[in-house]
Amino acid sequence: MTAAALETRNLTRRFGGLTAVDDVSMTLASGRLNAIIGPNGAGKTTFFNLVTGELRADAGSVTAHGVALTNLPPHRIVRAGVSRTLQIKSVFGGLTVADNVRAAVMAHEGVMSPFRSILSYGAISRRVADLIAEVGLERYADTKAQTLSYGDVALLELALALANEPKLLLLDEPVCGMGPQETERAVAKIKDVARRTDVVIIEHDMEVVFSIADHILVMAQGAILAEGTPAEISANAKVQETYLGAAEDED
Ligand SMILES: Nc1ncnc2c1ncn2[C@@H]1O[C@H](COP(=O)(O)OP(=O)(O)O)[C@@H](O)[C@H]1O
């Protein structure tokens, strides 16, 4: 059996008196698109921050594809093949799309192979072109990032994350703030990426979640409330009560 894309055991993180992630043990299988949903404040982002090393766990363990990652520094976790999309700050507005991707490819090469000669200029250019094509930004390769639309910046961020050649990609509300067309385009790209890389997506938009996920895990108050296929989750009374119902009330 292949190792799980992501596995945690008793993962716990407190902020003062609040337990944001509370004894979470989960196994997210490789080869399917996993989603984590749950109301605001459920602990989803904190969970990702524990996986990527941005936050230290108070207790518990994290393993990705069989590699123990618990409380390693973030750069070691990236090197182990776990990437996430960062927020807008990871994009250099004054650089073109191609130069942003080139910087990410070269940074990754430098990290992965400090003792061997770096990829040739031609090889880097091919890799840059491939990444840009993968997210569908060919038209904007020579456009400065600061002039891109919001949805295109998100696709550029996806390309920057893919430059790390991740085995596991974590996406935290990737379509947040996008209009319907941008959302549709981003969802299609995420589905493409998920064919070759394990993806875990945190997503608030139920329509997106049910259209994209093979497996859904519901968090509430730091713990796992339910887990299953989209059909199982939408039929789950506990989920409807605590989440789907609550989400409707917010509107
Ligand atoms: N750095 C922090 N310091 C204190 N409390 C935090 C911090 N980060 C998150 N929290 C709290 O932890 C809980 C979970 O937050 P978060 O993981 O962001 O939830 P979600 O992403 O599911 O909306 C919330 O109550 C939030 O206020």
Ligand SMILES: [Mg+2]
């Ligand atoms: Mg969050």
